[in-house]
Amino acid sequence: MVAFLDGTNGRAMSASPMVLNVSLVEEESKKANAQSLSSGGSLVTIASLTTTTSTLNSTYHSKEKWWSTAMQVAVPFLIAGIGTIGAGIVLGTVQNWPVFREISELFILVPALLGLKGNLDMCLASRLSTQTNLGNMETIKQIWSMIIGNIALVQVQATVAALLVSLFAVSVGAVIDGMFDFKHAMLLAASSMVTATSSCFILDFVMIAVILLSHKFKMNPDNVATPLAASFGDVVSITLLSNVALLFHSFHEYNYNLLFVIIACYLLLLPFWIWVTHSNQYTRPVLKTGWVPVLSALLISGFGGLVLDSVVGLFDGFVIFQPIINGIGGNLVSVQASRISTMLHQSSLIGILPPHAKMCIPPWKALLTSRQARTARILIMMSIPGQLVFIFAADYIFTGKVSLSAAFVLSYLTVSIVQVMLLLYIAHILIHFMWKRKFDPDNCAIPYLTSLGDLLGTSLLAIAFLFLRSIGSNYVG
Template identity: 50%
Template sequence: MSSSPEHENKVRRRIMVPRISHESSSGIASEKDSKTAPYDLKSSHSTNMPEEIPLSDFRNGNENLHLEGAANSLLLDEDLTSDIKAPLLPLQEDDHSREDEIEIDVKTISESDESALSICLQVFIPFIIAGFGTVGAGMVLDIVQHWNVFQQVPEVFILVPALLGLKGNLEMTLASRLSTQSNLGNMETKKEQLKMIGGNIALTQAQAIVVGFLASLVAMIMGWIPEGKFNPYHALLLCASSMLTASIASFILGSVMAALILLSKKCHINPDNVATPIAASLGDLTTLSLLSTISHLLYHSIESQIWLGPFIITLFILLTPLWIWVSSKNKYTCEVLYTGWTPVISAMVISSIGGLILDFTVSNYHGIAVFQPVINGVGGNLVAVQASRLSTGLHKISTPGHLPSHLHSGCPNPIKSFCGSHVDSKSSRVMLFLVIPGHLIFMYTISFMMAGHTTITFIFASIYLTTALLQVALLLYIANWMVIHMWKNGNDPDNFAIPYLTAIGDLTGTAFLAVAFHILYLIGDRDADVGNLTTATMSADVYSPRTLTI
């Protein structure tokens, strides 16, 4: 059969469409939102042509479409003309001037289908479990504050917030990183899981040893400045206790966090809502128990066995290069190894300032010891959940350094932060809502266990709950600003935000609690346990029953 020249020309043509790159940095625009423009095959020069995919061969006038998997959309028959409307290539990284033209259908940076009730149900149980962990830590601190090592080496009190803060600096950061990777689908195979978990545990070991050593130095300096005396035995005790506690606690908690995130994935639970509170609950109790036990044992043996302290310190110093080498060879941790030190060390210094406040306060207000881990732990737990959720949401729609157009890095409006309609405001309200009932449960538990040295009166409960509410509200507001600001500057909030936030929580919690106890003392709500106590009175009253008088 003869055919016209026009038809023969059409038969010889191979309809081509541009290959669509899958390396888009945003990955948030749907197909219906992709910009389209006419593409003229005749007028386009070959050197300007994008990489092409043959879609059809025309033989004997028949159109046999071979749609390849690399094509991003299907073309209708009427679209197979010389002018093909195909999606333009994505913006290049250096073409920031056109980023604002991308229309983002996502109104929030978290799951849009999550309601306040679903967030509350997922967060509540881990939050309560974490709270009981902090209550346990408070009860431990309430007891060990009378041990000889805490009485004779008061610098150990300075170590308490710094080492308890490691859960935020290391374990909660580890949990946030693994939660993000799990939500992004990067932990599907056992090989990837082992590489990711192994590299992260090696990294946290290196960071724990270094931070433990630096925390002991800060404690020595802060203890030396007021008294002007330096005791080498105390220095060895602080350094060895801090490094040994940090390393053991980091290994235990890191392993538990990895197992918990894998379990959450199998149970179809968002690990962002579960992992960080559990890390906090186990972190406080485990770390404080290890610190008090190790320092107690070393205190009674370090003077008779002088070699013990230097041996422990030297051993961990020699192990540090090994952990650094392992984490540097892991693709999941090599970047954090070089960029993650500043927030961890800065957070340790901030927490140590809180420890200095605790050291000065606990000598006058012994009742503060049992509540200090509770208020710090609850605030750190809630703000870590919020920061982890914000970070995961940002990872799903963008990359660090590229802020979505619907977000602003300036100071957020407090009303919108807590009263807005988007899911991040909902989660902020949920976190704030959990403060008062949570602390009421924890206060009742402390009283029921006959722990602490403070009778829980109505005035005490009112001032304490107000203090806790102000602390959490401040932390949530800071988190909403800090996460977005760090993302804009190209920093991953999983590695940078949580250490700062938990450290600020330790500082504000201890400071606010000290002010609350001082106010209680000034207004006269100072039973024999709130106000100044002598050692004899304290010893006779350590385990006296307490009643809830609300």
């Protein structure tokens, strides 16, 4: 029997753990959060609810075997890897298009826009995975409410953030070139908004279907949905961006007013999406609190774009491998972030770290001995053969033969492993910190982690190419 002590009047309620369900615990948790923490009874309530939630989740969610986690992550990881290869090949092809040669700010826009797309999709996947694991997506009404609210929320975030990231690219380009071209600015803004909103709208339905099917077939959606969320859409986003920019480039010199109309239409739709999001109980809080992580991530990814813009013309083959290292790093850390977030939601009240969770621990503990270290080890070991397969496949598809030098392979593997380990350690600290500060990591953590992954990946890959140049080698043998 489990006893809940009500701190207000001292009443005790008793029930069997097998009879209690997660929704009852959540209801009591909300009541406990509403009470003042100054009373001892409230503290007892919170402690009791935390213990009971952990007990219930151990009943309803059996511990995953390591091989089960590896298998569930491996399949979407490979599929997402194909997407990153495709993104690198597409970027390597379109870099010589007239629109990319004339408007170099597109290279600043690409990493930030891909980061934005991945952040929004992975946050959606993480939110819905957590809600699925908590049992809040069991009825048709719940599912449709989640879908409508989250689609509207992503459209709001994509519209605003895409406009801002285009302004960032234009501003940086103006500073670097020493001049401002209004027509180019309109093209970048229109291309960014069309790409972000269209790709999010289409691919978010795919992500929702993946989460629902994972739940139906008794798989953990945290393992399946988040790896697909970013990289699977990268190739779609780059293809869409390049073709939309090419289309707009064909008439922007003599009919740029049409670009202004396109931007205005998206801005006029924005109040409708805001109203739908605000009317939904599941997405209303995110509408108010989810902006700082997304906008901060855009700034971080923008610095990654600056690195890409500065080295894209210096190193042959850089654009082929840059989406791969960034995509794989983001995929793997998103799995860890989503799993830690779900664990915290299942075992404690927001603002209170469970006894088994420590925020500030040394890197070797976070990656080797902590509660989440098993998944971290699986992800690190999975990254090594995955990176090898993807870079050799990308090289073969792009050049028609296997031509990578041994020096490049060793350098690439070194920087990619460093990137993944740094991201996993940062994820451990960041998510626990956010939970303790009462920020839902499902909405806040992944944008920071994936944008850091883009910046680290692009910078470390540039260092690898600089090292190869210093020893007189190249990426091909």
